[in-house]
Amino acid sequence: MSAAASADVAPLGRMLVTQTRFQLLTRLRIPAFSVLSLGLPVMFYALFNAIYGSTKLNGVTGSEFILVSYATYAVANVMVFNFGMGIANERGRKLDLLQRAMPLPPVVAAVAQVVAAMLFALIALLILFAYAFLVGGVRLGAGTWLDLLWRLIIGAFPMIGLGMAIGYGVGANTAPAVVNAVYLPMAFLSGIFFPLRLMPDFLQKIGQTLPTYHYAELGWNVLGPGVADESAVRALLWLAGWAVVLIGLAVRIYRLDESRKFS
Amino acid sequence: MQAAAVELIDAHKRYGHIEAVRGVSLAIHRGDLVAMLGPNGAGKTTSINLMLGLRKPTSGRARLFGLDPADRRARSRCGVMLQESGVPDTLTVRELLELFGSYYPHPMAPERAIALAGLEEQAKQQAGKLSGGQRQRLYFALAVCGDPEVIFFDEPTVGMDVEARRAFLQTIREFGREGKTIVLTTHYLEEADQLAERVIVIDRGLVIADATPAEIKSSVVGKRVSFTTTQPLREGDLTGLRYSRLEIDRDRVRLFTNAPEILLRELFRRGVDVHDLEVVGADLEEAFLALTAEAEKETVA
Numbered sequence: 001m002s003a004a005a006s007a008d009v010a011p012l013g014r015m016l017v018t019q020t021r022f023q024l025l026t027r028l029r030i031p032a033f034s035v036l037s038l039g040l041p042v043m044f045y046a047l048f049n050a051i052y053g054s055t056k057l058n059g060v061t062g063s064e065f066i067l068v069s070y071a072t073y074a075v076a077n078v079m080v081f082n083f084g085m086g087i088a089n090e091r092g093r094k095l096d097l098l099q100r101a102m103p104l105p106p107v108v109a110a111v112a113q114v115v116a117a118m119l120f121a122l123i124a125l126l127i128l129f130a131y132a133f134l135v136g137g138v139r140l141g142a143g144t145w146l147d148l149l150w151r152l153i154i155g156a157f158p159m160i161g162l163g164m165a166i167g168y169g170v171g172a173n174t175a176p177a178v179v180n181a182v183y184l185p186m187a188f189l190s191g192i193f194f195p196l197r198l199m200p201d202f203l204q205k206i207g208q209t210l211p212t213y214h215y216a217e218l219g220w221n222v223l224g225p226g227v228a229d230e231s232a233v234r235a236l237l238w239l240a241g242w243a244v245v246l247i248g249l250a251v252r253i254y255r256l257d258e259s260r261k262f263s
Numbered sequence: 264m265q266a267a268a269v270e271l272i273d274a275h276k277r278y279g280h281i282e283a284v285r286g287v288s289l290a291i292h293r294g295d296l297v298a299m300l301g302p303n304g305a306g307k308t309t310s311i312n313l314m315l316g317l318r319k320p321t322s323g324r325a326r327l328f329g330l331d332p333a334d335r336r337a338r339s340r341c342g343v344m345l346q347e348s349g350v351p352d353t354l355t356v357r358e359l360l361e362l363f364g365s366y367y368p369h370p371m372a373p374e375r376a377i378a379l380a381g382l383e384e385q386a387k388q389q390a391g392k393l394s395g396g397q398r399q400r401l402y403f404a405l406a407v408c409g410d411p412e413v414i415f416f417d418e419p420t421v422g423m424d425v426e427a428r429r430a431f432l433q434t435i436r437e438f439g440r441e442g443k444t445i446v447l448t449t450h451y452l453e454e455a456d457q458l459a460e461r462v463i464v465i466d467r468g469l470v471i472a473d474a475t476p477a478e479i480k481s482s483v484v485g486k487r488v489s490f491t492t493t494q495p496l497r498e499g500d501l502t503g504l505r506y507s508r509l510e511i512d513r514d515r516v517r518l519f520t521n522a523p524e525i526l527l528r529e530l531f532r533r534g535v536d537v538h539d540l541e542v543v544g545a546d547l548e549e550a551f552l553a554l555t556a557e558a559e560k561e562t563v564a
Binding site for chain 1: 315316317318319335336338339341343345347348349350351352353354358361362363365366367368370389405409
């Protein structure tokens with residue numbers, strides 16, 4: 001691109017960085033959101049670690065197993081609440097209107113949303129990891145920590161799709177109800193809170209199809225062979241399928257909302 | 264030749280069964296100070312949305328600097344203050360200016376935008392904690408922070424008291440002196456009169472007048488004829504008379520007309536009981552109402 005043309009518009013990189021920074025700051029400053037997203041996972045972890053932390057199964061301590069459970073819960077929480085309630089709220093207060101009139105490409109705004117949510121989830125994870133390390137006495141190798149981290153990021157995409165579908169699909173007032181109605185059963189049937197095999201057969205069958213279940217399975221796989229019920233590859237394939245379905249749904253709903261407002 | 268800053272070419276906009284804009288053509292040139300004037304629901308906001316590319320015309324075209332209004336190069340030269348739009352409540356004034364400035368190729372320093380809007384004392388306050396008037400000033404600052412060439416203000420003074428409105432208009436006027444193109448919608452005539460060099464009157468989706476404020480006033484030098492009746496008006500007392508608008512407030516009758524002599528002669532001939540007669544020049548507000556009423560008659564006929 002010529003020098004003259006590049007001066008006609010602002011550099012996208014700078015725009016993306018600034019947009020992401022302030023998106024993150026906006027979320028962090030909403031106490032209800034940051035306390036819930038950052039505090040709840042570590043609270044649950046502390047509780048269940050106190051009860052089951054010292055049990056040992058398949059060469060893995062309860063502290064380690066539960067850490068992975070609540071790490072997936074923490075990330076899923078941030079994604080579903082961040083996008084589901086955050087976007088519905090922003091739309092409700094017509095934040096999208098002024099933004100749309102700006103020379104900010106919608107795709108930059110969307111990428112900033114995702115990156116900011118990832119950073120937010122990372123903060124939640126660091127708090128959880130720090131607690132597990134200091135109080136839970138969890139010692140994983142550096143490689144294992146990193147292995148867990150990238151799985152948590154990759155596996156989060158179905159939840160981003162779910163959150164965005166809700167955020168663009170329903171109003172600000174109904175979003176909290178819809179998010180909870182959809183997400184709570186999914187979390188409950190994922191095996192994160194207690195093992196899926198303790199549930200009635202038909203609930204197990206339902207649970208085993210859900211993205212939250214495969215997300216947790218993908219995480220537990222890090223801890224060694226025999227810890228998870230399914231292989232990492234199988235979990236990844238399930239998650240990829242869910243990502244396609246849910247992100248596809250989100251894009252459709254986004255386009256619908258957009259054509260209603262801006263055509 | 265340089266393309267006009269803003270252009271609508273036979274633009275129509277239909278929402279379902281309602282045609283909000285019914286064929287508007289206009290060109291706004293660089294450095295123009297233009298007011299778009301019209302009652303609520305006249306199609307002003309829709310016109311602005313077409314100019315900004317927030318809405319696409321059902322037929323016809325909109326152009327910003329000769330480009331599609333949604334083009335980033337065109338948008339990078341525009342600032343906007345919209346009627347119904349929010350910003351994140353938890354960011355401070357300064358942070359918002361830094362954020363919005365990053366969308367533009369040559370933004371002004373946040374401090375300069377803050378000074379222009381007179382928000383020095385609120386710079387570190389979160390947007391959610393600002394008063395209504397301060398919020399409007401923030402939106403003004405956001406509209407100018409990219410140092411744009413053309414700025415759109417959609418009813419910028421709605422909800423402001425007289426004092427705040429005057430101060431705010433002063434701010435816009437000063438900014439306009441820097442050679443900026445300003446497009447403002449309003450339903451306050453005095454606002455258009457104070458601020459604009461050109462007034463485009465819009466009513467029911469059509470441009471019904473496009474001239475200087477002085478020309479608009481003189482083209483409708485209406486007179487207001489008012490009188491009191493001791494007996495109620497009979498049916499037929501006023502039929503066939505040449506007036507643009509009629510108001511009856513208990514026993515006080517007000518008629519707006521360009522030919523008061525003919526109207527009065529006819530009233531006396533019909534033996535209408537007239538007391539406390541008064542004939543005065545219509546003020547701007549009334550001139551405007553007469554103008555829109557005139558357009559209404561034409562469309563009905």
